[in-house]
Amino acid sequence: MNVKKIIKTVFFTEIIKGMALTLKSMFTHAVTRQYPEEKRPAMPGFRGMHAFVRDPETGREKCIACGLCAAICPSQCIYIYTSEGPDNKKVAERYEIEVLRCIYCAFCVEACPVGAIALTEHFEYSDYSRDALYMDKERLLSNWDKYMAGPRGEEYFKKFWHPVSADFQAYDGQPVFKRG
Ligand code: SF4
Ligand code: SF4
Structure with a gap:
């Protein structure tokens, strides 16, 4: 010592x-803040309640039922039941998330090729029953209408989640492998 x-x-x-x-x-x-009387806004990009993006043109979900979100979800808490739509395209007949098992990693958001699923900034949704925390398609769409519709949703994808091509550029001096 x-x-x-x-x-x-x-x-x-x-x-x-x-x-x-x-x-x-x-x-x-x-x-210390005296929650819930005293609240502060969630940080931009906070991973809260899920929402299904509503296509403003069709009024329907943007989802193309590819299943990538369910495949990448580490908690395996996304369930998709597909069927054939009127124009022979695959549609998500049912899309469900068992929120109690979700770890809010947002992999589903990043894996989605069409930006059809989002995590809103809304986090105050505790409940006494498991059913209330089992989201079906209608609930997910209404979450979008409530929390993300309009410019807010656009801003969300632009800023936080969806990788854009600018994210995948070579850095200066990066070795490039050429054929022949
Ligand atoms: S946030 Fe993560 S855990 Fe939750 S549903 Fe999406 S991929 Fe699954
Ligand atoms: S939410 Fe996106 S990734 Fe998931 S099934 Fe629909 S289109 Fe595919």
């Missing part, structure tokens, strides 16, 4: 330091 450590042990310097800090904080303003 070196001298410094012996002095610290004998004179309880760490405890004294801790008590001094406590004493100091007793005369400063409390930083």
Whole structure:
């Protein structure tokens, strides 16, 4: 044991330091917020309640039922039941998320090729029943209407989730492999 450590042990310097800090904080303003009376807005890009993007042109979901979100979901909590639409295209007859198992990683958002699923900034949705936290397509679409419709949704995809081609550029001096 070196001298410094012996002095610290004998004179309880760490405890004294801790008590001094406590004493100091007793005369400063409390930083605790009295939630739910006192709220602050969620940080932009916060990963909250899921929403299904509504196509403004058709009024329907943008989802093309490719299943990529369900395949990438680490919690395996997305369930998609597909059928053939009137124009012979695959449609998501049912799209469900078991929110209680979700870890809010947003992989589903990033994997989606058409930007059809989003995580809204809304986080106040605790409930007493499991059913209330099982989202079906209609609930997901109404979440979009409530929290993300219009410019807010556009901004969301532009800023936070959807990788754009500008994200995949070579850095200066990156080796390039050429054929022949
Ligand atoms: S946020 Fe992650 S865990 Fe939740 S549904 Fe999407 S991929 Fe699954
Ligand atoms: S939400 Fe996106 S990734 Fe998931 S099935 Fe629909 S189109 Fe595919």
